[in-house]
Amino acid sequence: MLGIDALDIATILADAEVIESALHDLMARSQLMPLIQENKNVATLVRNQLDKWKKKVSKTVINVAPSQNLQTELALYQQVIRWQETEFVERSDDLLLQLEPISSFYPKAQRLLSESNAKINPMLPHYFCHQWYQNILGEVKQAQQAALEQEKADQLEDLYQRIDTLQNMDKVDPDINNDSVAGRLWDMSSATLSKADWSVMKEQADFLKKHPKLQDIAQSLGRMAKESLDPEQPKQYAQQIIYQEEVSQHATDDIVGIHESDDLNKLLPNETLFLAYPELEVVFYKHLIDKRLMNYKMQGKARKVRKVAAQQPLPSKADEDTGPFIICVDASGSMAGFPEQCVKAIAFALMQIALAEERDCFVVLFSTDYVTYELTRPDGLREASDFLSYTFHGGTDLAPAITAALTQMEGARYNNADLVILSDFIAPKQSKEMIAHVDALKRNKNRFHAISLSKYANPELMNIFDHHWAYVPTVGQRFVKQK
Known part of the structure; x- marks a missing residue:
């Protein structure tokens, strides 16, 4: 062969030290951010994020797709290195014609072949292919370096975005950025939120502080999953x-x-x-x-x-594998006003508990129809803002929302889940089939809770729930708490 086989040249990593240098550059820039200097926990999250980025970017850079011209040039190179020396000399003029429109190596190739006595030099074919290979290698490395710089810029922008989100969450509620929830918040902070988004979450955090009973109800719900031991499992x-x-x-x-x-x-x-x-x-x-x-x-x-x-x-399996919260929120017109503020605040409090306990949190908004939100997914803060901004209107149809929630709870992901329904429960009694469905899910270690925001709730609806809270403060109490 006249040169080095370049069949896999497109997978050559520019240099391991280049990736490491890019990582150190990102580390140095992130260390200048005030929140990292003040909070060691955030600094750890940044380091973990950059370690993941390093593994990901190595694969990305290796798999950079060469341009069409470079792919054509690689195929041509693979053919030429298999020629004999005499064949190379005979076909050198044709080779130059093929290189001219596709390769940056063409000027040097023309100069090498036009030198006096070049074609009678037995070492020319080997030297020519070696120089050609180095040129191709340089172009591949250049493409990889450009891809690396773009990845580095994207990652730095993502770091700024996540840190900015944590800072804004600290303004919403200073207690939420503790060690137990910071990691989950970091994972959920990829979405860019507007001032209006932060304002609506700040409003719910302030409302919870004015109505501590709502926070107590949410915390009681969080404890129940841990206190519910599996009766079939012997104590160890x-x-x-x-x-x-x-x-x-x-x-x-x-x-x-x-x-x-x-x-x-x-x-x-x-x-x-x-x-x-x-x-x-x-x-x-x-x-x-x-x-x-x-x-x-x-x-x-x-x-x-x-x-x-x-x-x-020892903790039972039920203690360790607590399932998600599924929160069904009555968004009918009868819930508008103070009840609407209450149910949104409780859902916001349950989201915080889900973050601290590494549980998923889903919201099902229902009136005559229903819509779902997942508050703990990567863009969960965006989902939370959308839910909290929703205006309640329409009639009440409890059955489709409960049916949708029960269908979700049948999956393995929802074992040991807590279904929480927030409503005024001014609705008819549910069917025997639905009651039987609920009883079957209870045997699968799921729990059902109700929080009533009206003193006119239908008592026949309450029989299907394991626990029931009522929160109906008087107008005078509301006035005092909202001072």
Whole structure:
């Protein structure tokens, strides 16, 4: 062959050090951001994000698609390197014609072939192909470098976007950016939100502070999944190591007397007098064999290691694998006004709990029809803003929304889920088929909760729920809380 086989040249990575250099550049720029300097947890999130980016960008750069001209040039190169030296000389003029419209190597190729005595030089074909290969390699690296720079710019923009979102969330509610939820918020912060979006979330956070009872209800819902143990699963008890002290003569804490023994380390000084006289030396060894040498008697406390069963049971599977929240919100006209503010605030509080407990959170808005939102997906903050901005209107039709929620709960993803319905429950009793459906899902460890925002709720609707809260403050109470 006249040159190096370039069949896989398009997969050559420009240089591992180039990727590492780009990573360090991004790190250095991100360290200048004030939130990272103030918050070590955010700095850790940034490092994790950049580590993922490094793995992703390596594959992206390697798989940069060459231009059409470069693909044609690569195919031509693959043919030429398989020519014999004589064939190369005979077809060199035709090769130049093919290179002219597609390759940046053409000027140098023309110069190499036009030199005096070039075609009678036996090394020319090999040198020509080597120089051609280096040119192709340079073009591939240049394309990869351009792709890397674009990826770096996109990643830096994404970092600024996510950090800006965390800063805005801190203004919405300073308590939400704690260690337990920061990671989930970081994953959800890819969407760009407007001032109006942040304003509507700020409004719900302030409303929750004025009505702490709503926050208490949301926290009660969050605790119930953890307190609901699987009755079919036997309790397990953890083993732990304890240290038990006991009196021992081998511990050298105190001298409590004298006794006969053969321990030379605790020997009384006068016993060594037998060794001072050759004729008495045999007496010393006889006492040693008979364990009759006078020794100090020691006593102290030794610690003995023992394994015992702890009395606190290990967490059951239900504790560890808490499912998502499915929140059905009545968006009918009868809920407009104060009830609408309440249900939006509770849904916002449940979203925060879902973030802290790494649970999914879905909202089903229903009136005569229904629409769904997923609050904990990558653009969940956008979904939350859209839901909180929704204006309630229309009539109440509870059945389609509950049916849609029950259908979701049949999937494996929704095992051990909490279905929460927020409504005034001014609606007819549900069918026997739906009640039977609910009972079947309860046996699959799902829980059903109701939060009523009206004193006129239909009591026959409440029978299907495991727990029921009513929140109907008087007008006077609302006035006091909204001061």
